[in-house]
Amino acid sequence: MTHLPDPCLPVGALSGSWERVRDGLPSIRPEKKDGLKIVVVGAGLSGSSVSATLAEQGYRVTLITYHDSPRRAHSVAAQGGINAARPIRDSGLDGIDELFKDTLRGGDFRAREASCRRLAEISSSIIDQCVAQGVPFAREYSGELATRRFGGALLSRTFYARGQTGQQLLYGAYQSLMRQVANKRVELLPHRDVIELIKVNGVVRGVISRNLLNGELEAHKANAVILATGGYSNVYFLSTNSIKSNASVIWRAHRQGAFFANPCFTQIHPTCIPSGDDFQSKLTLMSESLRNDGRIWLPKKAHDERNPSNIPEIDRDYFLERLYPSYGNMVPRDVASRRAKELCDSGFGVGVGGRSIYLDLRDAILMQGSDVIKSKYGNLLEMYERIVGEDPYLMPMRIYPAPHYTMGGLWVDYNLMSNLPGLFVLGEANCTVHGANRLGANALLQCLGDGYFIAPYSIAAWLATQTFTSNWKQIDNACKDALSTARNRIDGLIKVNGEVPVDNFHRELGDIMIKRCGISRNKNDLRTGLNEVKTLQNKFHSQVRIPPLENSPNPELEKAMRVADFLELAQLILVDAHSREESCGAHFREEYQSAEGEAVRDDKHFAHIAAWEYVEGGKSIKHLENLTFKEFPPSTRCYQ
């Protein structure tokens, strides 16, 4: 059994602690940097931003992504916006404290206080950076940056570019990255799936990739490896994530010894286009920003099948406004999702199978005019119309919660390094600031904070302490081992040659996970779920069919490798959810709720990060990192 390393939290006053830590970190002589190679896996916001920054500083960077271009990373799909501390009018406050507290409270006190504080403190430099790159944020009449409100916040501090904020931020980072490609500081390797890590004497020294065009396996040696591969919501099959988003690299790292933290902290987003058809491949998000102007309601009568336009005001239940008078439609995601599910479970739902609620823009259009609404949400509303075939300016939208974001991820210390030396993890793939529930518009912030302003310093500090004495022979042997592990996995999967396509297993896994470990969870379901996943996993390894294409593209093999990893990860998620006997944030255990149906946290026993260690063929071991709160003691979340 390995021990959980020191999380390296700063000492002393919380405020300004990151600046103090940063300024005290060892640095590297510029001439030495050129000899150091860093492999980055993933070109989303976190991967692109860290690659560009490290390259500017003089390191040699190799960036690997499975897309044909970094511009297609899943970050491109983020809609609503990015948070940053904003001075509060007429108060003399800079807004940092408020963002820090909202982040910690939003995560239901299951994140590190120091990391949340740092996120808030660096937030405004992130906006400065993006603006300088040419990100066309929305503006006020005065020409200054505009903001809007997001769920879980009483302040307006979300910066946005219509409903395409992620796209614009990603293009900013992508363009900075391409500038370094032009300078020959970044080697870009698209069309490659990373499928294994290379470890030498316990230190991570590279990765193995599979070339998706010709099937070749390639070894990439490095002085440090950064994983920025995004979240694992696709374990639920139907989610708001891009189809290829996956957990493979972090899962492979976990199998090689990296601890997996809080895997059961998965977020369900309240406002997505619901599912309907058998071959439906994803659930599309309708940004939370719509809750600024849209009102959520259901008919007061169960099984009311009237056309919504014919349901008069007195027969409508604006349930979030009713239950939460101060936050109203803007309560955090977990709260909104749970209330929606409960009402649908009791027969009040509308649409296919009664699995939808209404999100209605009628009143906002009456008050502000459809032009104003169009200027705020035009592209989202067009997307809704294309997918559903109904006009949201005339009919309320039908929405339902869907898996969206994963707060869990590889365990990292305050410096974003995993317990495997040399392996850094950034963005949605790690578990740093979002605790048990991510606040809307904080993910983009965290990705860019990790990539532009944290990792470049902490990696330099780590590299400065390393001598890299392992000889080339050892590294070559480690590469050979990793290559043969990867080769055996692939051959094993193709050899099954059963009759069932990969998607069938993935869809079935998703059904199990959403039913047993979705919006709400309980002991029995989690146990049953675990057995169901194990059975499915056995079926997968004896019945899957993958076309035996060796030296050419083979998208079915790509999918199969991802699903094989999801089947293993799913079990850890269930085990973690089972062992966390409290309700917190997005993790709602039915056994632990108040008479009013609100989550009941157990700070005495569960104020910790659960970091799981992989055990080959045995039960995973749970390590606890206890969380302490100096400046903002845990309180019960209250949004009434």
Place this chain on the structure above:
Amino acid sequence: MIKRISLTLRIWRQESHCSEGKFEDYFMKDLSTNLSLLEALDKLNHQLIVKGQRPVNFDHDCREGICGSCGFLVNGQAHGPQNATTCCQLYLRKLQDESTLTLEPWRTKTFPIIQDLVVDRSSLDRLIVSGGFCSVDTGKVPDANEFKVSQQQAFSAFQTATCIGCGACIASCRNSSASLFTAAKIAHLGQLPQGQLSRLKRAQAMNKQMFIEGFGSCSNNLDCEASCPKEISANWISWMNNEVRQYKKDFS
């Protein structure tokens, strides 16, 4: 009630860049009109895999019209018949029952075919590498509100910045010109105060790269604008040409 239709999909099948390709017909019935065209292809692939045949390869990822991965010709039209819509957002309710859809890859020599409907669009990345960025280093930037940008200016820059790099404009142009793609980037940055530094140089460098990559020149047929899923205006091409002329005046 879910409506169902049947379709004949005539799909270009080609093993690799060096092999020859041909059309194959696949008849599909009982398709719910709530499926997207790509979901219909998923369903076809399911059937092909079960039959032991090679599934159809097509690029995709977000399936919400934003990543720019998907893209092929549907009956000769880039992304198909629906205005301002990528093919992942084309739903079967927009198609005629019992019709035939011909699906083929972008056809231009600057996008070599990889397999079936998938092409190599790395030339677009190289266009960005040639100058499609603002030259700022991390952390060495002024306060965001030092740049004042009017609402109109911000919105106009945003509109050009929405290009998803799918390549439809190039595939629809009889000259295979990348003028709309390039103009969109030059206009995005050139309209903002942050992009003023090296504005003309950027325009010149990106135009030179278009030529090096072998993209054709623009002859104002406007098929690019018509096929752009983000409705970027071809007027930006003349704007770009002006910038290049200006560069030549200033720097030669």
